[in-house]
Amino acid sequence: MTGATIWLTGLPSAGKTTIARELAGRLRGEGHRVEVLDGDEIREFLSAGLGFSREDRHTNVQRIGFVAELLASNGVKALVPVIAPYADSREAVRKRHQAEGTAYLEVHVATPVEVCSERDVKGLYAKQAAGEISGLTGVDDPYEAPESPDLRIESHTQTVQESATALHTLLTERGLA
Ligand SMILES: Nc1ncnc2c1ncn2[C@@H]1O[C@H](COP(=O)(O)OS(=O)(=O)O)[C@@H](OP(=O)(O)O)[C@H]1O
Ligand SMILES: Nc1ncnc2c1ncn2[C@@H]1O[C@H](COP(=O)(O)OP(=O)(O)O)[C@@H](O)[C@H]1O
Known part of the structure; x- marks a missing residue:
């Protein structure tokens, strides 16, 4: 089976993880091999010790x-719900895939910050507002929105299932599902 990296970029609480997990379930049900590289898990293991400076986020x-x-080039659908706020960081990842001839899709989960801060799944927006943390992406830290993503998902106007279907349709169109 053809592997691919599907990167879901967007603000905290935009819906990246939820959509990735919904899509992962569908793809597994269809017989695909799937890994979700969750940002929080990665930061516990692979990126332990890194913070949220521009340099650390890039790393x-x-x-x-x-x-x-690596996963995608071995036939896995690698779903990556990670903020990746800087365009040049994302571009470097895309170029690496291109150089290796590995499929790469960029999906912008384009939920407005007002909706994200209302959802506030992890309480980060409240903490930032209370002055307990700073450097929160989209509030007092940059988020460079993709100019021409392969797909833009307006998660605030649709259900999780509709968002996952839009992404699944893209994969089908590209011959990846
Ligand atoms: N200051 C600040 N800014 C943004 N996010 C923060 C911050 N502090 C902690 N968190 C939590 O860490 C998750 C972001 O990690 P990522 O690895 O996805 O981010 S990055 O691409 O390295 O910027 C992110 O997870 P998601 O909410 O799932 O996006 C946050 O829960
Ligand atoms: N269409 C949608 N797509 C994704 N999430 C949605 C959608 N509509 C509502 N939500 C809700 O928004 C929240 C998004 O949280 P999460 O997926 O953890 O965001 P992120 O990984 O971007 O930080 C979840 O509680 C989810 O149920």
Whole structure:
């Protein structure tokens, strides 16, 4: 089976993990080999010790991109729900895939910050507002939105199932599902 990296970029609480897990379930049901490289898990193991400076986020994204490419080049659908706020970091990951001839799709989970901060799955927006943390992506830290992603998902206007279906349709169109 053809592997691919599907990178879901977007703000905290945008819906990246939820959509990735929904899609993973569907793909597994169809017989695909799938790995979800969850940002929080990666930061516990592969990127232990890294913080949220520009440099550390870049390093984190390059490490994840490296592992995703290895998986994808071995027939796995690597789903990556990781913020990846900087365009040049994402571009480097895309170029690495291109160089290796491995499929790479960029998906922007484009949920507005107002909706994300309302969802606030991990309480980070509240902590930032209370002055307990700073450097929160999309609030007081940069998020460079992709200019031409392979797909833009407006998660605030649709259900999780609809979002996952849109992504699954893209994979089918590209001959990947
Ligand atoms: N300051 C700050 N900014 C953004 N995110 C923060 C921050 N502090 C902790 N977190 C939590 O860490 C998760 C982001 O890690 P990532 O590895 O996805 O981010 S990055 O690409 O390296 O920027 C992210 O997970 P998601 O909410 O799933 O996106 C946050 O829960
Ligand atoms: N269409 C949608 N797609 C994804 N998540 C959605 C959608 N609509 C509502 N949600 C909710 O938004 C929240 C997103 O959280 P999560 O997936 O952890 O975000 P992220 O991984 O981007 O930080 C979940 O509680 C999810 O149920």
